[in-house]
Amino acid sequence: MRHDFDTVLDRRHTHSLKWDHCRDTFGLDDVIPMWVADMDFAAPPEVVAAIERRAAHGAYGYVSVPESFWESAIAWLERRHQWTVNRRWLQRAPGVVPALSLCVNAFTAPGDGVVVQTPVYYPFFHAIEKNGRRIVRNPLLANGGTFRMDLADLVRKIDDRTRMLILCSPHNPVGRVWTRPELEALGELCVRRDLVVLSDEIHMDLTLPGHTHVPLATISPELSERTVTCVAPSKTFNVAGLSMSLIVSGNSELLARYESQFDAAGLEIANLFGTVALEVAYRSGAEWLDQLLEYLAANVDFAERFIRERIPALRFIRPEGTYLALIDCRGLGMPQKELDDFFLRTARVYFDSGPWFGEEATGFERINLACPRATLAEALQRIERAIRGR
Numbered sequence: 001m002r003h004d005f006d007t008v009l010d011r012r013h014t015h016s017l018k019w020d021h022c023r024d025t026f027g028l029d030d031v032i033p034m035w036v037a038d039m040d041f042a043a044p045p046e047v048v049a050a051i052e053r054r055a056a057h058g059a060y061g062y063v064s065v066p067e068s069f070w071e072s073a074i075a076w077l078e079r080r081h082q083w084t085v086n087r088r089w090l091q092r093a094p095g096v097v098p099a100l101s102l103c104v105n106a107f108t109a110p111g112d113g114v115v116v117q118t119p120v121y122y123p124f125f126h127a128i129e130k131n132g133r134r135i136v137r138n139p140l141l142a143n144g145g146t147f148r149m150d151l152a153d154l155v156r157k158i159d160d161r162t163r164m165l166i167l168c169s170p171h172n173p174v175g176r177v178w179t180r181p182e183l184e185a186l187g188e189l190c191v192r193r194d195l196v197v198l199s200d201e202i203h204m205d206l207t208l209p210g211h212t213h214v215p216l217a218t219i220s221p222e223l224s225e226r227t228v229t230c231v232a233p234s235k236t237f238n239v240a241g242l243s244m245s246l247i248v249s250g251n252s253e254l255l256a257r258y259e260s261q262f263d264a265a266g267l268e269i270a271n272l273f274g275t276v277a278l279e280v281a282y283r284s285g286a287e288w289l290d291q292l293l294e295y296l297a298a299n300v301d302f303a304e305r306f307i308r309e310r311i312p313a314l315r316f317i318r319p320e321g322t323y324l325a326l327i328d329c330r331g332l333g334m335p336q337k338e339l340d341d342f343f344l345r346t347a348r349v350y351f352d353s354g355p356w357f358g359e360e361a362t363g364f365e366r367i368n369l370a371c372p373r374a375t376l377a378e379a380l381q382r383i384e385r386a387i388r389g390r
């Protein structure tokens with residue numbers, strides 16, 4: 001079956017964070033939102049049908065999570081990522097963002113240092129600081145249009161109270177799919193310096209042609225022992241509003257520490273529709289995902305070509321994975337506030353502002369490319385007109 005990613009789904013006035021934010025916050029009703037990371041596509045038809053079936057039942061009481069839920073996740077990780085995980089390695093989380101905070105509390109003590117590789121998904125900062133830990137910044141090195149890790153800087157930054165590193169793999173917002181040698185080098189350092197690694201792999205299924213995601217925990221048994229990985233169907237199948245993600249760790253002691261935080265926070269009961277969605281998406285969503293990835297790759301090509309040919313003041317940083325990309329806007333010579341306002345109020349397109357991810361991304365904006373081609377074309381045309389009209 002061919003899936004349709006071209007039809008524009010009207011998401012306005014649906015309490016969509018992405019689509020209704022500009023109206024609610026800025027009073028602007030005609031802005032194309034290309035910010036928060038969800039997609040303007042319906043979830044796979046099997047997922048929609050399963051939720052409709054469950055919704056039609058009418059009784060939405062407490063659920064117990066069936067064995068088939070776990071089996072579906074285990075089979076997905078095996079088939080898609082050649083990662084053999086055991087049922088005892090898995091636990092639930094009501095989202096990766098809450099899992100980050102639970103893990104910070106589980107694996108570090110107040111005042112401890114936690115490493116992040118900036119610019120990076122900004123809830124990492126909140127998970128560390130709002131739980132009374134210290135951010136240790138290990139900025140990525142930007143070289144032309146690509147980013148790499150700076151391990152020499154990391155070695156210098158780790159002190160006696162640095163306990164954990166939060167890895168973003170694939171990386172949001174720079175779009176890197178870390179290679180095996182890069183992960184090996186990072187992993188070797190984490191083993192040597194005795195850091196726990198919290199590996200946020202929520203974008204693991206979203207790689208572009210020519211790039212393969214390697215789960216960090218598969219690199220070596222030593223690394224598997226100190227890694228806790230977050231995975232979820234939420235980005236992959238556009239079910240983020242259903243609050244269901246998973247924690248994976250081969251280290252039973254780390255998992256037990258996570259579970260005690262999970263219990264203390266009273267998270268025992270799962271979200272009914274999230275439970276249905278995860279199981280069905282992982283069991284039946286592969287064909288839909290393959291087609292989505294083709295569509296996203298074509299969107300990346302389209303945006304890259306459009307910006308190169310028609311908006312040369314901007315530079316598109318081609319991602320290797322995720323459906324997010326940085327745009328280098330420094331060629332416009334505007335301070336960040338002016339730049340953000342220019343896109344919102346003049347071009348009528350809303351992005352994630354680069355510095356949200358760290359000061360290293362000043363002069364950048366992050367675009368979300370997961371929309372029908374017509375929406376993407378309209379947004380890029382708006383930007384082209386606004387820049388020409390300056």
Ligand SMILES: Cc1ncc(COP(=O)(O)O)c(C=O)c1O
Nearest residue numbers: 037095096097121172202240245
């Ligand atoms: C790296 C990363 N982690 C976590 C999340 C959000 O996870 P959740 O919706 O499961 O809390 C996102 C969403 O953009 C993300 O990019």
